[in-house]
Amino acid sequence: MNLSFNRRSFLYILLLMIIFSCSKFSNLSNINTMPNTENKNPFFSTTDTTQIDISNTEWKKILSPELYAIAREASTERPMSGKYNDFDEIGEYYCAVCGNHLFRSTAKFSSSCGWPSFFEADKNGVKYRKDISHGMDRIEVLCKRCNSHLGHVFNDGPKPTGVRFCMNSISLHFEPKN
Numbered sequence: 091m092n093l094s095f096n097r098r099s100f101l102y103i104l105l106l107m108i109i110f111s112c113s114k115f116s117n118l119s120n121i122n123t124m125p126n127t128e129n130k131n132p133f134f135s136t137t138d139t140t141q142i143d144i145s146n147t148e149w150k151k152i153l154s155p156e157l158y159a160i161a162r163e164a165s166t167e168r169p170m171s172g173k174y175n176d177f178d179e180i181g182e183y184y185c186a187v188c189g190n191h192l193f194r195s196t197a198k199f200s201s202s203c204g205w206p207s208f209f210e211a212d213k214n215g216v217k218y219r220k221d222i223s224h225g226m227d228r229i230e231v232l233c234k235r236c237n238s239h240l241g242h243v244f245n246d247g248p249k250p251t252g253v254r255f256c257m258n259s260i261s262l263h264f265e266p267k268n
């Protein structure tokens with residue numbers, strides 16, 4: 091009786107271990123293929139264009155601390171530190187918070203300023219706001235769909251537009267062209 095119980099317990103534990111290891115493996119494979127927030131962010135979509143207007147209290151529960159600090163508190167990542175600074179793959183850039191389309195890789199250029207730079211943005215992807223913080227007079231760039239901070243735009247870019255969208259890598263989600 092006792093032996094039978096132990097055997098049943100052993101089989102039960104073995105079954106639980108198999109289920110646990112499978113689900114863990116599945117989660118890890120999701121993390122490797124998704125942006126840093128998408129796997130727990132119900133608002134992230136590269137096709138849905140519905141406006142998102144939720145509080146920072148809610149965003150704080152959804153976003154990683156690094157993305158929250160930049161997207162919702164307008165922090166800036168350290169220069170030369172972002173994964174898209176020295177990066178020239180062909181594809182599309184989306185808002186890392188909501189998935190809204192922001193830039194094409196064909197508008198990216200090497201600016202040596204330390205952050206990924208673009209000479210043109212998707213006009214349906216971004217909006218602008220005057221920013222006089224830190225004793226500077228700048229134009230802030232925000233996501234048009236979710237109002238998250240992306241970076242700033244300056245009038246020292248290359249032709250044909252002459253502008254430089256200076257972005258935080260953390261605010262961007264890149265999808266390579268197939």
Ligand code: FE
Pocket residue numbers: 185186187188189190233234235236237238
């Ligand atoms: Fe967004």
